[in-house]
Amino acid sequence: MGCDTAIQWPKHQGIKCYAVVSGQCWLSVEGVPDAVLLTAGDCFLLPHGLPFCLATDLSLTPVDFSKFLMALKSGEMAPRKEGGGHYIVGGHFVLTGSHADILLKSLPPIVHIRKESDKAAMRWSLERMKEELRDPQPGSSLISQQLAYMMLVQALRLHVAEGARGGVGWLFALADKQMSAAITCMHDDPGHPWTLQKLAERIGMSRSVFALRFKETVGTTPMEYLTRWRMLLAGDKLNNSGDSISVIALSLGYGSESAFGKAFKRMMGCSPRQYTRGSSSPPPSPITSGTSHENKLEVAAVG
Numbered sequence: 001m002g003c004d005t006a007i008q009w010p011k012h013q014g015i016k017c018y019a020v021v022s023g024q025c026w027l028s029v030e031g032v033p034d035a036v037l038l039t040a041g042d043c044f045l046l047p048h049g050l051p052f053c054l055a056t057d058l059s060l061t062p063v064d065f066s067k068f069l070m071a072l073k074s075g076e077m078a079p080r081k082e083g084g085g086h087y088i089v090g091g092h093f094v095l096t097g098s099h100a101d102i103l104l105k106s107l108p109p110i111v112h113i114r115k116e117s118d119k120a121a122m123r124w125s126l127e128r129m130k131e132e133l134r135d136p137q138p139g140s141s142l143i144s145q146q147l148a149y150m151m152l153v154q155a156l157r158l159h160v161a162e163g164a165r166g167g168v169g170w171l172f173a174l175a176d177k178q179m180s181a182a183i184t185c186m187h188d189d190p191g192h193p194w195t196l197q198k199l200a201e202r203i204g205m206s207r208s209v210f211a212l213r214f215k216e217t218v219g220t221t222p223m224e225y226l227t228r229w230r231m232l233l234a235g236d237k238l239n240n241s242g243d244s245i246s247v248i249a250l251s252l253g254y255g256s257e258s259a260f261g262k263a264f265k266r267m268m269g270c271s272p273r274q275y276t277r278g279s280s281s282p283p284p285s286p287i288t289s290g291t292s293h294e295n296k297l298e299v300a301a302v303g
Helices: 065-074 101-105 116-134 140-163 177-188 196-202 207-218 222-240 245-251 257-268 272-276
Strands: 006-009 015-022 024-029 036-039 043-046 052-055 087-095 111-113 293-301
Touching: 006 065, 015 116, 015 140, 043 116, 043 140, 087 116, 087 140, 111 116, 111 140, 116 140, 177 196, 177 207, 177 222, 196 207, 196 222, 207 222, 222 245, 222 257, 222 272, 245 257, 245 272, 257 272
Parallel strands: none
Antiparallel strands: 006 052, 015 043, 015 087, 024 036, 024 052, 043 111, 087 293
């Protein structure tokens, strides 16, 4: 492989999370005007699935990633070892279910972790992953995957901490203890007859201040968020639980199947029965701890 390289990745689902082990390169993401210079120790997330390119020289014509991989596997191109050239490691996290898009949409196209203090927080995971890749032992693949998860969570934490005072969305609300407590109340007991007043009292705020803070932080009103959350849970139950519509309605705080059906159609765009037949796809929604995910470790040498 030559000293200078440019590799083009196609559109992807989920989140890609990489860290630069050595050297430096440019990151270009489709739709983002300016390329980002990455240096050793930098970490970056790509949450929107946009095509992107990593290059040591922006004037180079990129090689398609699939062709690059084929050349490596066929032996036409020798992989460059860590320590020489420009080397990155990371993971590709595919989130499934109907609860992922609000997490991804609340993030910018590129989350770039580059402050020295933030890089220090990532350093342990990165150094440990380097050791596992440099000298593979039994179980190294599993350890590397778990380290990739740690890098992703740590990068999200750092991003939230960096933008906590100005960020809007579900993810940033989790950094606000009072808003996070209100969201936890709704998530833990969605069938409870919550009102704006009850939620405000639970977290020790006045009704008006709570309503304003929630809208500013989350981007929607508390009652709108609660309804949306209930309907997303209802969608999961309709597809996976086998419970009747009336049982699901009651479990989510609706006194009648009719009231539940109206709320469901208003939020999801179809009736509960149409939803179970797969006539409509659910809208974007908050990610939960129950969302399934897949992580594929990725290692690349650029140049």
